[in-house]
Amino acid sequence: MKWIRRTVDSVKPNFGKGGRFExxxxxxxxxxxxxxxxxxxxxxxxxxxxxxxLKRTMMTxxxxxxxxxxxxxxxxxxxxxxxxxMEVSLLDNFLFGFWKVLPIIIVSYAAGLGxxxxxxxxxxxxxxxGYLVTGLLIPLxxxxxxxxxxxxxxxxxxxxxxxxxxxxxxxxxxxxxxxxRAFLFFAFPAYMSGEIWTxxxxxxxxxxxxxxxxATNLAIFDENFLEMDSARDMFLGxxxxxxxxxxxxxxxxxxxxxxxxxxxxxxxxxxxxxxxxLMGLFMNVLAPADVPLHAMHTPAYYxxxxxxxxxxxVYMATDPVTAxxxxxxxxxxxxxxxxxxVVLRVFNPAYPEGMMxxxLFMNVLAPxxxxxxxxxxxxxxxxxx
Amino acid sequence: MxxxxxxxIKAIFVENVIFAFFLGMCSFLAVSKKINTAFGxxxxxxxxMVLTTPLNYxxxxxxxxxxxxxxxxxxxxxxxxxxxxxxxxISVIAGAVQLVEMIIEKSLPALYGALGIFLPLIxxxxxxxxxxxxxxxxxxxMAETTVFSLGSGIGFFLAxxxxxxxxxxxxxxxxxxxxxxxGIAMIITGLMALAFLSFSGIQL
Numbered sequence: 001m002k003w004i005r006r007t008v009d010s011v012k013p014n015f016g017k018g019g020r021f022e023x024x025x026x027x028x029x030x031x032x033x034x035x036x037x038x039x040x041x042x043x044x045x046x047x048x049x050x051x052x053x054l055k056r057t058m059m060t061x062x063x064x065x066x067x068x069x070x071x072x073x074x075x076x077x078x079x080x081x082x083x084x085x086m087e088v089s090l091l092d093n094f095l096f097g098f099w100k101v102l103p104i105i106i107v108s109y110a111a112g113l114g115x116x117x118x119x120x121x122x123x124x125x126x127x128x129x130g131y132l133v134t135g136l137l138i139p140l141x142x143x144x145x146x147x148x149x150x151x152x153x154x155x156x157x158x159x160x161x162x163x164x165x166x167x168x169x170x171x172x173x174x175x176x177x178x179x180x181r182a183f184l185f186f187a188f189p190a191y192m193s194g195e196i197w198t199x200x201x202x203x204x205x206x207x208x209x210x211x212x213x214x215a216t217n218l219a220i221f222d223e224n225f226l227e228m229d230s231a232r233d234m235f236l237g238x239x240x241x242x243x244x245x246x247x248x249x250x251x252x253x254x255x256x257x258x259x260x261x262x263x264x265x266x267x268x269x270x271x272x273x274x275x276x277x278l279m280g281l282f283m284n285v286l287a288p289a290d291v292p293l294h295a296m297h298t299p300a301y302y303x304x305x306x307x308x309x310x311x312x313x314v315y316m317a318t319d320p321v322t323a324x325x326x327x328x329x330x331x332x333x334x335x336x337x338x339x340x341x342v343v344l345r346v347f348n349p350a351y352p353e354g355m356m357x358x359x360l361f362m363n364v365l366a367p368x369x370x371x372x373x374x375x376x377x378x379x380x381x382x383x384x385x
Numbered sequence: 386m387x388x389x390x391x392x393x394i395k396a397i398f399v400e401n402v403i404f405a406f407f408l409g410m411c412s413f414l415a416v417s418k419k420i421n422t423a424f425g426x427x428x429x430x431x432x433x434m435v436l437t438t439p440l441n442y443x444x445x446x447x448x449x450x451x452x453x454x455x456x457x458x459x460x461x462x463x464x465x466x467x468x469x470x471x472x473x474x475i476s477v478i479a480g481a482v483q484l485v486e487m488i489i490e491k492s493l494p495a496l497y498g499a500l501g502i503f504l505p506l507i508x509x510x511x512x513x514x515x516x517x518x519x520x521x522x523x524x525x526x527m528a529e530t531t532v533f534s535l536g537s538g539i540g541f542f543l544a545x546x547x548x549x550x551x552x553x554x555x556x557x558x559x560x561x562x563x564x565x566x567x568g569i570a571m572i573i574t575g576l577m578a579l580a581f582l583s584f585s586g587i588q589l
Contacts, residue, residue, distance in 0.1 A: 165569070
């Protein structure tokens with residue numbers, strides 16, 4: 001540790017005022033504060049004494065993402081070997097997934113951080129840690145078979161048009177990671193939907209088993225919800241889907257970390273699940289009785305463990321920047337996300353994954369909800385005065 | 386009934402005049418700096434749309450369409466005046482806007498001041514003429530036309546109020562100087578259209 005500190009201190013003057021590389025001050029600053037807690041203090045504005053600065057907040061989110069990441073890596077291997085009808089050890093499953101997922105993560109970080117660094121130097125603002133989260137979220141919400149150039153394209157698009165153009169972390173209005181996914185989804189539908197969820201790279205001397213089907217539950221449930229995987233499999237996550245989204249259990253562990261540390265809002269997580277469940281029940285009531293396999297008959301709790309529902313509720317909807325900022329607004333925001341997801345899944349066969357689109361849509365609605373909540377509050381206080 | 390509700394929902398969300406057709410962008414971009422003004426303009430657009438589209442429907446079906454004039458004299462049955470529809474539709478819209486302008490000037494002088502030139506410019510708001518032309522092209526009947534115009538109006542209202550609320554939130558954002566104002570509004574509109582794409586496959 002000591003020698004790192006010493007090295008950093010020895011090159012520091014070069015990047016300070018009047019130094020040779022003053023232009024790259026913020027680049028240096030990004031690396032220094034990533035390694036060590038900075039000694040600088042707030043010089044203006046409000047002073048809040050808290051160890052939780054932006055960097056630690058973002059690191060907490062990354063720690064909360066680790067369960068889904070590890071499980072996702074294992075599941076990539078598990079799905080691969082299952083398609084070939086092979087039984088291998090837990091470690092082999094994990095290692096196969098590890099080598100598949102690692103390049104996606106590296107490309108996502110390299111492309112996005114590249115844009116961040118360029119903007120930091122040109123616009124002279126510190127590199128913020130927001131991208132460390134976004135850069136890890138992007139690999140978790142894409143299929144494992146995605147070409148690497150698409151990962152890079154998505155990461156660059158969302159960093160540039162979703163964030164930097166508004167001034168960087170904390171100033172955007174749409175979740176950058178979801179924006180990247182939506183962009184790729186609409187631009188290259190062939191790579192982002194259909195039967196692309198399992199890595200089917202060659203196994204010597206083996207052929208894909210006959211029982212293999214590449215369709216996810218989201219694609220199946222529109223036709224016949226009885227043919228979906230069992231609820232237990234969906235909850236544990238041993239199903240096909242984007243890399244990190246399959247396991248509801250891993251997402252709930254992440255939710256626990258986020259809520260206990262106070263980083264994620266429990267109001268949003270809870271109301272998203274409540275909204276989805278209530279809308280699912282409502283659909284059951286409305287479902288046409290003469291069509292027993294209609295998607296509206298799907299048991300309500302299936303919606304909560306299917307696809308990316310839990311992942312979106314825990315990691316995407318709780319994004320403090322793009323969610324509503326008022327407490328009352330958070331309840332409305334969460335309920336609408338959950339309800340809207342189920343509506344889209346049932347009524348929009350073109351886009352089975354309603355979670356991504358409903359969060360993006362609610363990101364657009366969030367400022368208006370906040371405005372209405374505040375106006376209501378003002379009116380209430382005025383009438384009391 | 387179900388048919389009418391689906392036309393309404395389709396006009397508001399699935400085929401939103403702004404996010405699906407990008408009609409009426411000028412006032413959409415220019416009057417969306419503050420929520421209150423956007424709210425006022427949105428209401429004015431709803432009013433003008435609901436007033437003019439059914440009126441245009443009547444004009445089209447009882448004056449312009451081929452054979453529409455045969456009630457005057459049977460020899461007029463072959464007269465087709467549809468080439469006049471553009472100019473007549475616009476005149477009806479201009480008249481309705483005059484009406485709205487007078488109402489707002491009398492009752493809400495503050496809003497009148499805030500809307501400025503953009504109130505009379507509703508006349509040339511493409512979304513309103515567009516709604517009338519869609520009505521003509523899709524051959525709606527009277528009930529469908531009324532519901533469709535209401536839906537289009539609400540769609541415009543929703544879009545402009547949403548854009549205004551986002552722009553109010555972004556007031557403290559550190560947007561690069563060349564993009565401030567219109568530039569960023571265009572980018573926001575594009576991103577919002579991406580979010581509205583979620584409706585585009587809905588079967589109604």
